[in-house]
Amino acid sequence: MPKLIQKRSRKIGLPPGTIVHVGEKKVNKAKIAIIDYDEAHFQEKEAKNVEECFPFKDKPTITWINIDGVHQVDIIEKIGKHFDLHPLVLEDIVNTGQRPKMEDFVDYIFIVLKMLYYDEKKKEINTEQVSLILGSNFVISFQESEGDVFDPIRERIRSDRGRIRKMGADYLAYALIDEAVDNYFMILEKLGERIEDIEDELVTNPTPETLHTIHNLKREMILLRKSVWPLREVISRLERWESSLIQKSTGIYLRDVYDHTIQVIDAIETFRDMLSGMLDIYLSSISNRMNEVMKVLTIIATIFIPLTLIAGIYGMNFKYMPELEQPWGYPVVFFIMFSVGIIMVIYFRKKKWL
Amino acid sequence: MPKLIQKRSRKIGLPPGTIVHVGEKKVNKAKIAIIDYDEAHFQEKEAKNVEECFPFKDKPTITWINIDGVHQVDIIEKIGKHFDLHPLVLEDIVNTGQRPKMEDFVDYIFIVLKMLYYDEKKKEINTEQVSLILGSNFVISFQESEGDVFDPIRERIRSDRGRIRKMGADYLAYALIDEAVDNYFMILEKLGERIEDIEDELVTNPTPETLHTIHNLKREMILLRKSVWPLREVISRLERWESSLIQKSTGIYLRDVYDHTIQVIDAIETFRDMLSGMLDIYLSSISNRMNEVMKVLTIIATIFIPLTLIAGIYGMNFKYMPELEQPWGYPVVFFIMFSVGIIMVIYFRKKKWL
Amino acid sequence: MPKLIQKRSRKIGLPPGTIVHVGEKKVNKAKIAIIDYDEAHFQEKEAKNVEECFPFKDKPTITWINIDGVHQVDIIEKIGKHFDLHPLVLEDIVNTGQRPKMEDFVDYIFIVLKMLYYDEKKKEINTEQVSLILGSNFVISFQESEGDVFDPIRERIRSDRGRIRKMGADYLAYALIDEAVDNYFMILEKLGERIEDIEDELVTNPTPETLHTIHNLKREMILLRKSVWPLREVISRLERWESSLIQKSTGIYLRDVYDHTIQVIDAIETFRDMLSGMLDIYLSSISNRMNEVMKVLTIIATIFIPLTLIAGIYGMNFKYMPELEQPWGYPVVFFIMFSVGIIMVIYFRKKKWL
Amino acid sequence: MPKLIQKRSRKIGLPPGTIVHVGEKKVNKAKIAIIDYDEAHFQEKEAKNVEECFPFKDKPTITWINIDGVHQVDIIEKIGKHFDLHPLVLEDIVNTGQRPKMEDFVDYIFIVLKMLYYDEKKKEINTEQVSLILGSNFVISFQESEGDVFDPIRERIRSDRGRIRKMGADYLAYALIDEAVDNYFMILEKLGERIEDIEDELVTNPTPETLHTIHNLKREMILLRKSVWPLREVISRLERWESSLIQKSTGIYLRDVYDHTIQVIDAIETFRDMLSGMLDIYLSSISNRMNEVMKVLTIIATIFIPLTLIAGIYGMNFKYMPELEQPWGYPVVFFIMFSVGIIMVIYFRKKKWL
Amino acid sequence: MPKLIQKRSRKIGLPPGTIVHVGEKKVNKAKIAIIDYDEAHFQEKEAKNVEECFPFKDKPTITWINIDGVHQVDIIEKIGKHFDLHPLVLEDIVNTGQRPKMEDFVDYIFIVLKMLYYDEKKKEINTEQVSLILGSNFVISFQESEGDVFDPIRERIRSDRGRIRKMGADYLAYALIDEAVDNYFMILEKLGERIEDIEDELVTNPTPETLHTIHNLKREMILLRKSVWPLREVISRLERWESSLIQKSTGIYLRDVYDHTIQVIDAIETFRDMLSGMLDIYLSSISNRMNEVMKVLTIIATIFIPLTLIAGIYGMNFKYMPELEQPWGYPVVFFIMFSVGIIMVIYFRKKKWL
Secondary structure, eight states, X not given: OOOSSOOOGGGTTSOTTOOOOXXXXXXXXXXXXXXXXXXXXXXXXXXXXGGGGGGGGGSXXXXXXXXXXXXXXXXXXXXXHHTTOOHHHHHHHXXXXXOSEEXXXXXXXXXXXXXXXXXXXXXXXXXXXXXXXXXXXXXXXXXXXOOXXXXXXXXXXXTTOTTGGGSOHHHHHHHHHHHHHHHHHHHHHHHHHHHHHHHHHHHHOOOXXXXXXXXXXXHHHHHHHHHHHHHHHHHHHHHHOOOTTSOHHXXXXXXXXXXXXXXXXXXXXXXXXXXXXXXXXXXXXXXXXXXXXXXXXXXXXXXXXXXXXXXXXXTOOOSOOHHHHSTTHHHHHXXXXXHHHHHHHHHHHHTTOO | OOOSSOOOGGGTTSOTTOOOOBSOOOSSSOEEEEEEEOSSOEEEEEESSGGGGGGGGGOSSEEEEEEEOSOOHHHHHHHHHHTTOOHHHHHHXXXXXXXXXXXXXXXXXXXXXXXXXXXXXXTEEEXXXXXXXXXXXXXXXXXXXXXXXXXXXXXXXXXXXXXXXXXXXXXXXXXXXXXXXXXXXXHHHHHHHHHHHXXXXXXXXXXXXXXXXXXXXXXXXXXXXXXXXXXXXXXXHHHHOOOTTSOHHHHHHHHHHHHHHHHHHHHHHHHHHHHHHHHHHHHHHHHHHHHHHHHHHHHHHHHHHHHHHHHHHTTXXXXXXXXXXXXXXXXXXXXXXHHHXXXXXXXXXXXXXX | OOOSSOOOGGGTTSOTTOOOOBSOOOSSSOEEEEEEEOSSOEEEXXXXXXGGGGGGGGOSSEEEEEEEOSOOHHHXXXXXXXXXXXXXXXXXXXXXXXXXXXXXXXXXEEEEEEEEEEETTTTEEEEEEEEXXXXXXXXXXXXXXXXXXXXXXXXXXXXXXXXXXXXXXXXXXXXXXXXXXXXXXXXXXXXXXXXXXXXXXHHHOOOHHHHHHHHHHHHHHHHHHHHHHHHHXXXXXHXXXXXXXSOHHHHHHHHXXXXXXXXXXXXXXXXXXXXXXXXXXXXXXXXXXXXXXXXXXXXXXHHXXXXXXXXXXXXXXXXXXXXXXXXXXXXXXXHHHHHHHHHHHHHHHHTTOO | OOOSSOOOGGGTTSXXXXXXXXXXXXXXXXXXXXXXXXXXXXXEEEESSGXXXXXXXXXXXXXXXXXXXXXXXHHHHHHHHHTTOOHHXXXXXXXXXXXXXEEEOXXXXXXXXXXXXXXXXXXXXXXXXXXXXXXXXXXXXXXXXXXXXXXXXXXXXXXXXXXXXXXXXXXXXXXXXXXXXXXXXXXXXXXHHHHHHXXXXXXXXXXXXXXXXXXXXXXXXXXXXXXXXXXXXXXXXHHHOOOTTSOHHHHHHHHHHHHHHHHHHHHHHHHHHHHHHHHHHHHHHHHHHHHHHHHHHHHHHHHHHHHHHHHHHTTOOOSOOHHHHSTTHHHHXXXXXXXXXXXXXXXXXXXXXX | OOOSSOOOGGGTTSOTTOOOOXXXXXXXXXXXXXXXXXXXXXXXXXXXXGGGGGGGGXXXXXXXXXXXXXXXXXXXXXXXXXXXXXHHHHHHHHBTTOOSEEEEOSSOEEEEEEEEEEETTTTEEEEEXXXXXXXXXXXXXXXXXXXXXXXXXXXXXXXXXXXXXXXXXXXXXXXXXXXXXXXXXXHHHHHHHHHHHHHHHHHHOOOHHHHHHHHHHHHHHHHHHHHHXXXXXXXXXXXXXXXXXXXXXXXXXXXXXXXXXXXXXXXXXXXXXXXXXXXXXXXXXXXXXXXXXXXXXXXXXXXXXXXXHHHHHTTOOOSOOHHHHSTTHHHHHHHHHHHHHHHHHHXXXXXXXX
């Protein structure tokens, strides 16, 4: 199960701006990939060491530096120094327990997102922190592990599809955010399918297992909500931001991705409502079944216990029990037993228990 | 049951503005209907191909182009190109998972609504996305399927009833929204009837089926709310919008449809409250019945088990049981049994169980 | 039970501003009563036809026209034409499913209220829509049926009590609203009494009937809230309104009635909280009683079933059962039974079940 | 139990500003106490009739007139006339169902508070309405009954402790409000103790009585909240008020009492959360006990019923039952019974029921 | 268990600004520690009496005066007099029931925080009030007891690590707040671990003890929330504050600690949601188990009671019972019993009870 909270105890007491990695180490070695492009030309390479990125800072073309793995704090520190990033920004990049947020500095905007992956085997959602630095002509993205979510964007840049090569670094940042939000929809579809499965199960054959799944889904909704809710504010602020780093023409795209975020939040709230309703259904179906069990027990006991008493009475060993001597005694008692049984059944019919 | 969320996985990774239909295909072939009118004249025709609409763009008369079926993306694209619509708008038109929203561009306003249909057979609500493009002298409406909800407006234009022929394109857009909202009232009436039926059933004869219906109604309320709630904001923004596309005289009509939307939202909230209350009633009526069943069982067991013991005692085969030899043994035991039974009944009367 | 929602299906498809009565017809023939007054003189009459009201429009004295019965749309239409009312206003007057609201036009203010009546027999609240048109020197009030709630105001005008004859039409409108809100307090008192009765019943002798009453009261709270909540906004807007129709001196009276509305809302919320708490109490008292029933059953079964086994054992017909032959067999078994019973009782005492 | 709502039916229909006492009559005769002071001198007296207060209106010294008992409307009316109070203010003073509120007039500020008393015997909270009129050099306070809550302030004025004699009438009004809020803390302590008692009881020995107490405490929280919540707004408005009646130096004191009010509200919310949690605990402890009862019953029945069957079988009177003739029959059956019992016990151990 | 509310009854009736300690006395003697530093030099000493602090007020270097123990009101009063603190500030420092808050005066800012400690033995959170006075060149901190939470800051100042020696008093105040917030994360980790333990327990083996722990955790969440929630507002106000006491360069650090506070609040809300979900799971797992118990009981009773009746019938002592005489009687009855048992088992299989 995903951890409820990141361990950050070893950070306590350190001065602010100290760069200590908080979170799981998800890859062995950090990987640095550079894509440099403008409308006319395109260049892509994997950097062997962090210094290879530095010349791109002052080139007029758009540069996208993607770093997979934030546990190698020396790399983060070097990039921070060269690109003039604030120590608190570097601290937030390596501390993977951030909420999505947006902070503007004079020369760059710092954005934190949560990327979500659905683990098909464990049937749970994994989160990964993605940090973006948007400068005037570059975007630096930091991921915890190697992911393929941004591949379509790489492909679009390579093949010059869409308008991405014609736009600036802000459009690239938008495209990355948009891709992350699009990915949320995939997660929601998976969860939606599971909820619909559970809903059918609830009607046909609810088991304690069903309850457990509802609980897990609820838990995942809580975590999902925590990742997506603040993103709304982030994008809304980006859209309204008056900064030379974000061009007016990108505004409409940000409004579009804002709409998508609202749709995601809407869906999460709908799912939460559904799951609450399903818990109620589950509980009342248990009550219903208990009721049914009780009825069976009551019917059996109510019919047979009086008959057993009758049989018991004529099993007594009194010397003077005139009925016992009579030839009609046995059939009459049998008849009485039968009648009592029938009367009981009729009574239960009337009470709608049968 | 209506899907909780639209599948849009195949859209992931495509550049923004790519026009891919998301949602069910509800009609075979898209149908294009054109109505062109002003105070003096009126023309209505069904367009065989999309190009027939184009000349109407620059005519001074009011033109209403209605397209049933948004899965034929080529049509949408051609219209988009001719009427200068933003690619993101076209994307939203064909992606039927939008929330109701309003977006203004310089030359047109883009509005997304949800039309609701009540399927009498399946007893559920179907949603359909309706997109409106409001230009200075035209309205383009996109529906997922052929619907007859807008027929009264067509009729009003044809027969020049009301003020519709005297007003501009903004009034036409208002009339379409108003019709959709009026339609919500019909849905609410149907749901209100079902809720009142269920309420009676709850008192007279609650079954697990009742619970199921409550759950389904709750689910439908969630979906309904999702469709109507954002519309409030849309209409409120339209009303307050300062744009040459919306004339001052239309403002009061928008305020009226805004009031109706609030009434719909009010009714939805009332229904939700009612349904929650009904769930409580259902649960406690189950508990009540279980209680009653338990009482019957307890009364039977408590009366007969002690009597059975007495019968059992005199059924023992001890050689020296003086009572067995006595002629009064049998009647005395009978009398004791009878007395114990009576005492028990009196006890239960006192406890108000009988 | 009051309807959850007004049927307005026959309105669908009609152009906005079409005046069709929606709601129950509560009186046979509409009644028009005119009161005309200023500080010096006073005139009261019942109009035989609607045209009799018209001359009062331009008289400098304050005129109050009260119409009981809004189903006669021709009367409403005539008044609308003469007093220059907007078609949408007329539509709202005859459509009795409105929420309380306030709309200002240049020459008049349109106010919709809900009047509440407590039906002592059916023990339920009936709502009635009251619409007010406040002009510079007249107030037109529309009621669904003949009510006597406004009688004290008539009496005050007739006998020149209070300051009503010295003030303008806005004060008259205030007085009508104040009377309606005062009437809410009476409803609240009735409901408060019923809630307190139920609360006692809950402690002394809860029955399924109690649950039903709680449910009905909850339902009535929902409807009550729906009628009162928007009124707060209406009065608050009236108070802050900068219009020549409302004089400054009336502001303090509006603030007073605003305070009363808040008190009513407060009381409704308190009642809702109380009713929720009572439902919890009811449910747990059912559980408690079930628990008690179960204990009785368990005590009886646990004491007598083992004893029955002992009796059964000595009722077996084995040839070689040495105990059966002994003269002390019977008393010893009796003693054992007695001891087992006592031990059980002690055990239950220790467990605090007895 | 305190009434949920004040009866004010006899007020309905009277013109606004009519002074009719609404609420219980808590003292026989109203008592008027006057304290007049400035830095240099001090005078205290009990007024025999209301006219004795009048000369103090125009004296430059600070005057505090305290009236215990608001049912004598003639006194209120005379004061109202002499001090130029608005009729609606007088109406609110004698109508004890007000919410806390603050209203400013040109010459004075009108403040309504709720004073709370804890009745140790009935273990419930009583509310009393306290109205304050703050003029430029006087404060008039109206209480429903004689209370000793304001005694410390009297004492402080008499003995010139603190800064009260050096400050104006606004500081006196602040001191009265502060005293009332301080009194709330005492109520909260009492309630906090009761909640902690109940919490212990819930763990050691929950009874239906416990539930009843939780319900009563919840009810009292609702009433408490109703009294305190609006006070926050009142004090906040007083603090921000730009009026010559409130000096800047008093602002910081008002901020302090505002903080206290927030602390009270915080505590109330905490208590409400606690009580909700306790209700859950109570309900689940009932379920737990029912479960335990059921287990005992099931264990007894499951062990003894099969044994009884075995005994019953060998109690049958068939002629040809070979086992019955055997000398080992009885011990073998005994052994079988014993084994069945042991197996059952082992089974229940495994199921963790024993 | 931590007290729900601080006893402050003995304060009631005292004039505002009276300095009376409210809360537990946690240390014997107050300890005063002084640290004085600037970029160039550093001095640290423990003051034997309060007067030793006074000369530092006017030195241009940054001075941090830390007082452990607020029950010695004479020390607080002397400091208050020398540093010109408002009496209400001093009152708040010694009254440990404050909410976190921030108050600005002309020469200093007064901040109240809550420090949280996790008591490993009692498994509960203890709160301590920390008050800060931020002047232009000094910070005075008041703690209830000697704590080591601020030790890392002392160490950083001593060894000139980070930027603390280069920055002003506002940065020192920030560092103290940051340390307190960092400490909250440690508390959250502890609670998170306990919640995850309980979650496992809930699945494997829920006991009434589990319920108790959930309840205690919920209670602690309520107290935690009460301590952290207002801090958000405090830091946000500090950040936005336009005062010469807070330099622009500190703003970004305050924004960082603000982010951390939001993360803490987020985690608390997540935990609360989790705990609510766990309570539901607990309750339904009890219901589930009750259901299972009921089924066992019903199966046993339903199989054996009819068989017991059969045995009882042939135990009757009628003279004329032909079956009894037959040699096949006993085996046939045995066979019938066996068949009835089998049929019952098949029936329960079909009902999925076995």
